[in-house]
Ligand SMILES: Nc1ncnc2c1ncn2[C@@H]1O[C@H](COP(=O)(O)OP(=O)(O)O)[C@@H](O)[C@H]1O
């Protein structure tokens with residue numbers, strides 16, 4: 214096989230493993246330029262941590278990846294984002310369909326009020342058109358097991374989701390996102406409202422999840438970033454300053470700004 | 481330390497504060513007295529006429545003893561049913577629109593319009609329906625139902641809107657993030673999740689129209705017999721009470737009191753059930 218042919222094959226294989234590609238992404242709130250030309254690629258099955266001081270555009274960035282940013286009045290996006298090779302901002306791309314491929318977990322646990330634990334997990338499937346009871350039961354159990362919550366709630370699936378503790382609610386929200394089996398999940402500071410024990414549970418869970426799901430997680434906590442992620446992206450004032458292997462970012466960052474931030478000199 | 485010892489002015493200030501509290505308490509107690517008196521009075525006057533016949537018979541002729549108000553109870557049920565059939569979904573639709581879709585100027589104008597409709601005197605609603613429906617088609621249960629519906633819509637709309645506003649925006653975002661279209665997030669997640677609170681508003685709206693008399697006087701009018709159809713003049717409890725009370729016949733007057741008693745108990749029952757429901761579902765009305 215000629216060498217350049219081999220290179221091309223390898224590129225194709227790599228592309229298949231590259232689940233998310235962001236190219237020169239800009240985002241605005243009205244006139245305010247919140248994300249300024251960010252480019253990065255994520256391989257399948259990786260956990261990518263997004264770090265950076267408050268207000269530097271991390272949330273805005275991940276909300277561009279499931280097209281939630283544009284739901285804010287006056288918000289605007291420019292750039293190219295592909296998931297599994299498909300341009301999600303391309304002509305005719307439907308945000309509702311895209312969001313089934315990109316799940317999201319929010320900073321504050323937000324189970325749907327008035328719905329039971331079961332309904333909270335099942336609702337995405339139900340509204341996606343699945344009505345067979347056996348399928349729903351099966352998928353809900355799988356999602357709850359994946360979210361490490363099944364043992365705690367299996368005897369009270371009919372109780373309201375809001376009756377759980379904060380940490381359990383957040384795992385319920387993870388189960389809710391997992392139920393529709395998205396290949397990518399975005400997490401926006403999922404543990405910042407939780408106690409250390411609940412936080413540890415969710416971190417353990419991420420190690421299991423990455424076998425089947427690609428995860429982008431925003432975190433304020435450096436230790437968390439270094440514990441859970443394969444790659445780390447450092448944001449500052451809307452720009453991506455550095456992106457690389459987590460081990461390298463935390464031991465030997467290429468940019469002085471990154472080093473200043475991770476050693477706690479600002480932020 | 482000396483600064484924390486009571487000073488001369490302190491005692492007066494405490495006295496004033498206590499006095500104020502007593503005045504407010506007295507006002508609160510006096511304010512709830514009328515309800516107790518009304519209930520007591522209506523019970524005393526009406527209980528004597530409450531018997532099996534009262535619920536199962538239609539009125540006897542003037543001056544005769546016996547008979548009942550079955551036609552009025554059924555009529556009221558029919559009128560409330562007709563009003564609810566269209567008024568509840570319509571009012572809920574308006575409430576959902578106000579809370580979920582309308583922003584800025586449109587919202588303010590619409591909300592103002594709904595508030596205005598809520599404060600139109602009910603007799604004016606009656607006259608409006610009289611001109612619109614009774615003049616061409618005659619007295620009917622339909623006309624009465626429409627009048628009550630018009631009274632119901634703003635009540636249901638505003639309570640629905642307020643309940644939905646209790647749900648923070650990030651809950652709606654969670655729905656969108658699941659790949660559910662916005663209208664489905666609202667109708668299949670937010671609204672069902674708020675069912676307890678919305679139901680409370682609906683029940684209170686029903687209680688509100690159950691006692692309306694003025695708009696029925698010239699819409700469903702009244703009927704001493706069972707109505708033979710929805711396009712016929714139809715008896716209702718409030719109008720029957722009104723007719724009996726001013727009749728001058730002792731037996732009818734007694735039945736008017738009994739009718740008032742039934743009405744008070746019905747409204748009380750709805751309010752208590754609503755309370756119970758709220759209590760079970762959590763005070764915010766959507767936590768259940
Ligand atoms: N809804 C909004 N309207 C206007 N500006 C916003 C809005 N949300 C966030 N911003 C601004 O955008 C910038 C980035 O915010 P965000 O992405 O939430 O930062 P981070 O998640 O890194 O803390 C901040 O300066 C913030 O003030």
Ligand SMILES: [Mg+2]
Nearest residue numbers: 271272273401
């Ligand atoms: Mg943020």
